[in-house]
Amino acid sequence: MITLENEELLVEISPHGAELQKIYSKKDEIDYLWSGDETYWGRHAPILFPIIGRLNEDKYKKGDEIYELSQHGFARDKTFEVEGTSDETAIFTLQQDDDTLDHYPYEFKLTVTYTLIGKLLSVDFKVENQSEERMPFSIGGHPAFNVPLNGEGNYEDYTISISPKHEAQYFESDPVPFRSGSKRILEAMKDGILPLNHETFRNGLIIIDEPKVDMVTLAGPENKHGVTLNVGEFPYFCLWTKEQxxxxxxxxxxxxxxxxxxxxxGQLEDKGGIILLEEGEERQLGFTMEMF
Structure with missing residues (x-):
């Protein structure tokens, strides 16, 4: 386990999946990150690569060949190399192996860097195409946060808000976890604020199609504690909790x-939201989480 620590936060990261395990406020004595209780969901904050979401039949085409690739890809289940650590930074890398090549026939290097600055934790991805051909991929984060935080209030006392405030469109799921191809306005969100309620998620994940959104904030009673994500580099963000x-x-x-x-x-390069990297190219993306 890799530990980052400053005066404000203690952060734990496992090389397995380069996955966050804990974000703990030392001053407020709050565990922000979900515990991974398998009664509900056994993960904390998996990294999604080289796809996001589900493929039809868990398969895709590359030319005339068909490959199998499970939901959200394989990075979350692979052990990363620890390339470097300090009190406030950790760098992890993942490259292709025989197993990944059986499911994703591309040579790549994925670098994940965590940096702790005060109450803010940044998560930065770099994907390098080391193949001799164009490489399609997607990438994303999946952090889960405790609700309620530190026993403050009930689930329904919390809100999700977006900035700048406006109506939000989301992709209709039919059947879950696939898309129907249609989009709707998220009616439960008023003036950029969505009150949390488990009923909202009974029909599955809510993927917001809003590249104009910069900040997404989870806030508790009276906005005393919460977390703000800067997601401006990503064209979509998803809200999810267990349907039941x-x-x-x-x-x-x-x-x-x-x-x-x-x-x-379908062909992987035609998948919704896919990124295409030419031979030798790289792409960097990141988001931050600031605790309050």
């Missing part, structure tokens, strides 16, 4: 990629 069981967490997920529209197996 009234789970005590909410995920706020910056996405650069989308689940398939339900239907036939």
């Amino acid at each position: 069981g009234d789970a005590p967490f909410i995920c706020i997920e910056p996405f650069f990629g989308l689940p398939d529209i339900a239907g036939e197996i």
